[in-house]
Amino acid sequence: MAYKVEINGEARELDVPGEMPLLWALRNELGMVGTKFGCGVALCGACTVHIDGVAARSCSTPVSALAGRKVTTIEALAESPIGRALQQAWVDEDVMQCGYCQAGQLMNASALLARNPQPNAQQIDSAMAGNICRCACYTRIRDAIAMVAEKGTADA
Amino acid sequence: MLETAIVNRRTLLKVGALAGGGLMLTATMPMVARAATAAGTPALAELNAYVSIAPDNVITIVGKNPEIGQGIKTMLPMLIADEMDADWSQVRITQADSDARKYGFQIAGGSFATPMNWIPMRQVGAATRQMLIGAAAARWGVPAAGLRTEAGKVIEVSSGRSATYGELATEAARLPAPDPAKVALKDPKDFHIIGRSISGIDSPRIVRGEPIFGVDTQLPGMVYAAYERSPVFGAKLRSANLDAVKAQPGVLDAFVIEGNGNAEQLVDGVAIIAKNWWIANQARKHLQIEWDNGEWASHSSKGYDAAARAAMAGGKPQDQIVASGDVDAAFASAAKVLDQEYAYPFLAHAPMEPQNCTSLMHEDGSLEMWAPTQNPGSAHGAVAQMVGIGPDKLTMHITRMGGGFGRRLTNDFMFQSAAIAKKLPGTPVQLIWSREDDVRSDFYRPAGWHRLRAAIDAEGKLTGFDDHFVTFDLGGGSFNPAAMAPDIFPAKFVPNLRYAQTKMATRVPMGALRAPSSNALAYVMQSFLDEVAHETGKDLPKLLLELIDGHEKEPDQQGGFTGATPGFNPGRMRGVIEKAVAMSNWGKPVRQGHALGFGFYFSHQGYFAEVVEASIDNGKVAVHNVWAAGDVGSHIINPFGAHNQVEGSIIDGIGQATALAVEIEGGAAAQSNFHDYQLPRISITPKIHIEWVKSDNAPTGLGEPALPPVIPALTNALFALTGKRVRSLPIDTKLLV
Numbered sequence: 001m002a003y004k005v006e007i008n009g010e011a012r013e014l015d016v017p018g019e020m021p022l023l024w025a026l027r028n029e030l031g032m033v034g035t036k037f038g039c040g041v042a043l044c045g046a047c048t049v050h051i052d053g054v055a056a057r058s059c060s061t062p063v064s065a066l067a068g069r070k071v072t073t074i075e076a077l078a079e080s081p082i083g084r085a086l087q088q089a090w091v092d093e094d095v096m097q098c099g100y101c102q103a104g105q106l107m108n109a110s111a112l113l114a115r116n117p118q119p120n121a122q123q124i125d126s127a128m129a130g131n132i133c134r135c136a137c138y139t140r141i142r143d144a145i146a147m148v149a150e151k152g153t154a155d156a
Numbered sequence: 157m158l159e160t161a162i163v164n165r166r167t168l169l170k171v172g173a174l175a176g177g178g179l180m181l182t183a184t185m186p187m188v189a190r191a192a193t194a195a196g197t198p199a200l201a202e203l204n205a206y207v208s209i210a211p212d213n214v215i216t217i218v219g220k221n222p223e224i225g226q227g228i229k230t231m232l233p234m235l236i237a238d239e240m241d242a243d244w245s246q247v248r249i250t251q252a253d254s255d256a257r258k259y260g261f262q263i264a265g266g267s268f269a270t271p272m273n274w275i276p277m278r279q280v281g282a283a284t285r286q287m288l289i290g291a292a293a294a295r296w297g298v299p300a301a302g303l304r305t306e307a308g309k310v311i312e313v314s315s316g317r318s319a320t321y322g323e324l325a326t327e328a329a330r331l332p333a334p335d336p337a338k339v340a341l342k343d344p345k346d347f348h349i350i351g352r353s354i355s356g357i358d359s360p361r362i363v364r365g366e367p368i369f370g371v372d373t374q375l376p377g378m379v380y381a382a383y384e385r386s387p388v389f390g391a392k393l394r395s396a397n398l399d400a401v402k403a404q405p406g407v408l409d410a411f412v413i414e415g416n417g418n419a420e421q422l423v424d425g426v427a428i429i430a431k432n433w434w435i436a437n438q439a440r441k442h443l444q445i446e447w448d449n450g451e452w453a454s455h456s457s458k459g460y461d462a463a464a465r466a467a468m469a470g471g472k473p474q475d476q477i478v479a480s481g482d483v484d485a486a487f488a489s490a491a492k493v494l495d496q497e498y499a500y501p502f503l504a505h506a507p508m509e510p511q512n513c514t515s516l517m518h519e520d521g522s523l524e525m526w527a528p529t530q531n532p533g534s535a536h537g538a539v540a541q542m543v544g545i546g547p548d549k550l551t552m553h554i555t556r557m558g559g560g561f562g563r564r565l566t567n568d569f570m571f572q573s574a575a576i577a578k579k580l581p582g583t584p585v586q587l588i589w590s591r592e593d594d595v596r597s598d599f600y601r602p603a604g605w606h607r608l609r610a611a612i613d614a615e616g617k618l619t620g621f622d623d624h625f626v627t628f629d630l631g632g633g634s635f636n637p638a639a640m641a642p643d644i645f646p647a648k649f650v651p652n653l654r655y656a657q658t659k660m661a662t663r664v665p666m667g668a669l670r671a672p673s674s675n676a677l678a679y680v681m682q683s684f685l686d687e688v689a690h691e692t693g694k695d696l697p698k699l700l701l702e703l704i705d706g707h708e709k710e711p712d713q714q715g716g717f718t719g720a721t722p723g724f725n726p727g728r729m730r731g732v733i734e735k736a737v738a739m740s741n742w743g744k745p746v747r748q749g750h751a752l753g754f755g756f757y758f759s760h761q762g763y764f765a766e767v768v769e770a771s772i773d774n775g776k777v778a779v780h781n782v783w784a785a786g787d788v789g790s791h792i793i794n795p796f797g798a799h800n801q802v803e804g805s806i807i808d809g810i811g812q813a814t815a816l817a818v819e820i821e822g823g824a825a826a827q828s829n830f831h832d833y834q835l836p837r838i839s840i841t842p843k844i845h846i847e848w849v850k851s852d853n854a855p856t857g858l859g860e861p862a863l864p865p866v867i868p869a870l871t872n873a874l875f876a877l878t879g880k881r882v883r884s885l886p887i888d889t890k891l892l893v
Contacts, residue, residue, distance in 0.1 A: 016432070017405075024434035028380065033372040034365020036558070038508050039591040043830040046508060074365030087363040094355040094796040097804055098225025099362035100369060100508040100558025125839045132830060134508045134559045135225050136807035137800060138841040 005066045007032070008076035018064030023047045025063050026073060034074035034103050038132070045131030048104035048111075049073050055111035074103035081153035082113045089144040097135035105131050109145050118149045206252070206259075207236060207284050213246050213308055213322035220252045220259040221269050222530050223358070224507075224560030226859045227797030228269050230357040232277050234794060238349035239281025239342055240288070241305035242321070249357045254532035254552035262554070264530040265565050265668065267760035267857030270793070271721075274854050279336035286339050291328035292319050344791065353796040358556060370528030370555035373514040375584040379408060380433035381576050383587060384440050385425035387596050387824035390452040390663035393424035396445040401428055404442055406435035413575050416542065419665050420599070421571040429580070433588050452663040453823035457501065460603060460820070463660055464626035468497055468607035473624045473656035478642035481652030486620030490611035494687055498608060498680045499884040501817035503601035503669055504825070504833060509558025510594045511569040515577035516584040522549040523577065527570050528557040535567040539574050561808075562668035566599045592828040599667025600818055600825075602628055602638035604676055608684045611652070616692040618703070621650040629659035630666060637672045643724070644677055645758065646685065648710075649703040664820055670808065671860035674759035678864030679813070679871065679885065682755045686872040687881065696754045696872065697733050697742065697765075704729055721761065722853060728763045728787045729756065731849040735785035736765035739847055750780060753873025755865035762861030763787040763849075766806070768869040769842075770877065775889050777814050779842040779870060782806050784862055789855040792848055801858040803844050809866035811836030814887050 002015040005022075007030070014025050021040075026032040026049075035058055038046030042057040049058045050072040077083035086106055089095075096102045105128070112119060112127040119127065124145050133141065206218035217233035233249050236242075252259050261272070285305055292310035293300040296317070304311050311318040344350075361368055386393070393412060401410040409429040416422045426443060430436035467473075487493060514526040523543055529535060532554055540550040557564060573587040589597070604627050611620030627638045640655060647653055669675060682696070689699040710723030733756055736742070746752055749771050756765045769781040784802055792798045815834045819826045827833040871882035878892040 017435075020432070020434055024432055028432040028434070031374055032365075033367045033374065036369075036508075037371065037510065037588070039830050041591075041829060041831075044508070078364065087360075090363045091355050091359045094353065094359070094800065096225070096356060096359055096362060097227070097800055098508065098557060098559045099356070099358065100225075102362055103365050106363060128838045132508065132835050132837060134506060134561075134835060135800075136804040136811070136836060136841070138807060138836075138838040139803055139844060140800070141838060142841070 003063050003067065005063065005071060006069070007071045008073060014063050016063055019062045022049065022058040022061045022063055022066065022071065026058060032073055032075055036100055036103055038101065038104070043132075044101070044104075045108060046101045046104040048107040048131065050107060050111055053111070053114060055108045074107055077106055077110060080110065082110050082148070085148045085151070085153040086110055086113070086144070089148050093140050093144040093147065095137050095140040095144050097137055101131060101133045105133065105141055109141070113145070113148060117152070119145070121146070207240070207280065209321050209325040211322045211325065213320050214248055215242050215246050215308070215321065216248045216250055218252045219249050221262050222264040222532065222554045222557065223251065224264045224530055224557040224564065226264060226801065227356060227794060228264065229556075230354060231794050231797060232269065232273055233357075234349050234354060235273065235277035236281035236284070238347055239278045240285040241307065242349075243308040244349055244354065246308055251554055251556070254527075254536050254554055256533050256536065262532055264560055265562065267762070267859045267861065270855050270857040271761060275341075276336070278341050279339060282339040282341055283334050283336040286334050287328040287331050288321055288324050290331045291324040294331070295319065295324070295327060347791075350791060350793050352794070354794050355796060368556050369509055369558050370514070370526060371509055371512045371558075371586070371588060373526040373555065373586060375514065375516065378514070378584040378586055379429050379431055379580070380436050381573075381585050381587040382428045382433065382436040382440055383413075383425050383572055383576075383589070383593070384428070384443055384445065385423050385597060386445070386447040386449065388447065388449040388453045389419070389665060389823055390450055391424070392448040392450070393426070394446040394448050396426050396443060398426070400444070401426070401439050401442050404439040406430050406432065407439045409580075410439070411579055413572065420566050420568055421538065421542065422568070422575055425572070427576045427579075429576075429585065433586070437590060449823060455662065455664065455823045456821050457603065457819040460660060460662070461499065461605070464499070464605035465497070467626050467658045468605060468624055471624070474658045475656065477625070477640055477655040477657055478647055479654040480648070483620050483622055483652045483654040486611040486652035487609065487622070489613070490620060491614040492612040492691065494608075494610040494612070494684075494691060496608055496684065496687065496881070496883060498606045498683065500604055500676045500679060501885060502603045502664065502820065503812060503816055504595050504598045504818050504827065505561040505563035505669055506595060506833060506835060507557070507559030507561055507563055510591055511563070511589040512587055513570045513573035514584060514586040515573040517543070517577045517581045519582050521545060522551070523574060524551045524553075525570065525574065526553045526555055527567075528555045528564060529567050529570060530557070530560045530562070530564040531567060535570050539567070539570055542571060543574050543578050561670045562672065563598065566667050568597075591830070595818070595828050595833055596825040598818070598825070599665045601669035601672070601675065602666045604638070606680045608680070610684065610688050612688065612692060618650055618688055618692070618699070620652040621646060622653070623655045625655065625657040627657055627659055628662045628664070628666065635668065637666050637668050640673060640677065645681060646703055649707065663823070670805070671759055671863045674757060674860070674864040675809070675812065675867070678755065678757040678759075679867040682757065682865065682868030683871050683882065686754070686868065686875065690875075695743070697737050700733060700756055701730060724758060728849070728851055728853075729758060731851065732756070732763045732765040732785040732787050735847055735849050736767050736783055739785060739845060740767035740781075740783035742767055751873050751877035753869045753871065753876055755867065755869035755872060757861070757864040759864055760859075760861045761788070761856035762858065764862050764865050766862070766865040766869045768866060768873045770870055770873040772874070772877065772889055772892065777870070777874065777887055777889060779810050779840065781843045781845065782866060782869070783845045785847050785849055786862060787849040787851050788858060788861070789853040790850055791855045793855055798858050799846055802846050802862040805860070805863035806844055806866045807836050807841055809863045810840065810842070810870060813867045813870050813885055814840075817886055
């Protein structure tokens with residue numbers, strides 16, 4: 001049976017087994033490869049998307065759980081002022097080395113700032129602790145989030 | 157394409173006009189000196205760079221080396237762009253395919269790219285600039301001497317008239333190309349791109365989630381492959397229930413791949429094919445394979461540890477690595493002898509992007525690959541040979557990689573991908589490993605054991621040094637990650653010194669992990685020297701400065717494949733030690749419950765001294781501050797990238813020291829994913845303070861040398877804090893109370 005899922009504002013049909021993780025539906029069925037595979041068991045955060053605005057691990061979210069829910073991926077991050085501000089800060093601060101985990105980092109950071117526009121350093125660490133950056137660009141991830149929190153997103 | 161070639165003894169410069177106008181310039185320069193090439197590796201005969209300019213002034217520069225996050229795709233073109241006086245905003249960068257004839261040595265490893273390319277890439281830029289000046293001189297009928305360049309324009313000094321590079325490009329392409337080795341390079345004071353913090357060239361695409369990594373490769377009709385191999389290293393496949401797997405919904409095919417006897421290439425396994433990788437991977441649950449695990453299934457880390465401890469206690473190493481003076485006499489006459497054992501575990505690389513490779517066996521028998529490889533040159537000929545085609549029938553695109561750390565220097569995933577594609581002619585197939593496959597099928601940083609002895613005379617001088625290193629026999633090969641070089645510090649700086657080794661048989665695959673051998677030996681040597689310093693009533697920086705006192709710079713080594721390698725320079729070592737001491741307030745009181753530790757290491761031509769401020773909070777090691785002083789030569793080419801590499805190296809090292817180990821049990825890796833291989837997370841990140849000691853030496857690379865010293869700096873801080881030595885990694889705080 002086909003599942004109907006709203007992804008980045010678009011109604012999509014997924015004719016896949018219901019237990020297929022959203023990650024593999026995005027990547028291999030819809031060709032949306034911005035969301036990354038890192039561990040497959042919700043330990044690294046590379047696959048982070050938003051489900052109804054909340055950060056979620058797409059590698060461990062079955063397609064069958066998504067009926068009536070809104071999925072946002074990195075491909076649509078720029079549609080929000082917070083997303084645009086973070087993308088700009090990521091480039092301005094030269095946050096990344098390899099960049100592979102950064103889609104997940106950005107999705108998690110944008111969910112953080114959406115619920116808490118001015119997190120302190122501890123709140124940033126705590127919110128981002130689920131996202132591994134193997135290159136360890138952590139000081140810059142911290143700084144970039146703090147920069148957006150400080151400047152706000154009015155210009156973005 | 158209009159093309160002229162001017163060939164001379166040293167240089168081949170090819171110049172062509174782009175279709176639609178513009179300039180393309182390829183410079184091929186022989187390398188200064190080379191080591192013999194390993195079997196199967198194409199001759200490393202040329203080094204090569206490539207520039208094209210479009211009429212709209214867009215300058216496209218080819219980044220020749222693989223990008224794993226070390227920033228090389230941005231940095232090498234910066235060298236060209238600066239010398240040609242390009243406007244950086246007009247520069248675009250494309251990634252080269254694997255092509256040894258065109259681009260020479262394309263590797264992401266050894267922190268080689270900076271020392272190898274610092275001059276040649278600048279020469280390419282300078283030669284390009286000279287041709288553009290020549291075109292303007294011809295167009296205006298004026299001498300070239302009266303022209304200058306700035307931000308993508310040639311300007312006549314007297315009149316102020318100017319022409320853009322885009323306007324001149326087609327005419328420039330018709331001019332004879334200069335010999336890059338003879339063009340004048342800039343006075344460094346005129347650098348306008350070198351030394352500027354420039355954000356990664358691919359970053360804007362990455363933050364938008366655009367397909368850019370190997371695993372993002374998508375081709376029409378592409379299918380996916382999962383690969384099941386034995387977790388026991390060295391196992392052979394006897395039989396598999398392919399029919400049951402093929403019957404699974406969504407599975408398109410399943411077949412046995414027979415290994416070729418070389419674990420660095422192809423091991424036995426079963427490939428499962430589906431239109432969705434998750435379906436292929438899920439079907440592995442239904443596989444029943446009978447493996448012949450052989451004698452290796454009895455191997456374990458515990459067994460290696462017991463054998464190594466017995467060998468060290470037995471006292472007689474198998475063979476000598478280096479010896480100087482009279483070591484036995486130094487120990488016989490010592491007032492005090494230190495005698496300790498150090499050990500460190502296997503480590504996995506675990507780059508964030510799991511191993512993958514996309515291959516398409518075309519109907520005409522040629523093979524096309526999209527390969528996230530740090531080392532395309534070593535795979536190119538060998539993969540072609542394995543599938544039975546000539547190397548010219550293999551087109552290998554190098555993709556951006558989600559990390560490497562040395563894992564992707566070994567290309568087993570490419571051989572797997574090609575072997576699978578060969579069975580599916582006309583169908584593109586993307587092989588993806590699960591994280592479990594990645595952690596359990598790595599080429600691990602070798603575990604190692606050292607029995608170290610120090611002889612100290614009545615005046616408190618270190619007179620003798622002896623290391624019995626227990627390691628693994630990895631057979632032949634051009635690179636041995638389990639070897640210890642004879643010149644590891646303090647060799648040459650202690651009058652009576654001996655390094656010797658005993659090797660154990662193994663089938664555990666091993667390879668280069670970021671700062672190979674140094675990532676382990678820095679811990680061992682700098683920890684033990686800290687013990688010597690403590691025993692003789694001084695601190696480690698003082699002991700190190702005493703050891704190098706009066707020693708001259710060693711002569712440069714000719715014949716390395718990076719060209720002439722500068723000899724070890726005690727003056728540069730002194731420079732970074734003094735800088736780290738000064739910037740960290742070394743020797744001054746620190747916060748209650750905190751302590752400082754020191755470490756120095758020289759690797760990959762870089763000198764780093766680091767100080768760690770650590771505490772133990774609730775039984776866990778906490779690192780608060782790290783001060784790093786580095787000397788990598790005269791210029792920091794891209795400070796953004798440079799600082800990022802140092803910060804990452806330091807956190808990587810702290811992670812290794814505090815949390816990481818792969819244990820072999822039953823001939824297989826016991827760890828499998830991030831729950832039992834716990835990479836560092838944001839919350840452990842200290843404040844990192846970096847300063848450069850600029851010296852009059854050509855710049856060298858930063859992917860590796862900042863990592864090794866942070867580990868002993870941390871373990872030495874924990875000694876200062878607790879009075880207990882960390883003599884095996886990872887750190888077990890239960891042993892420190």
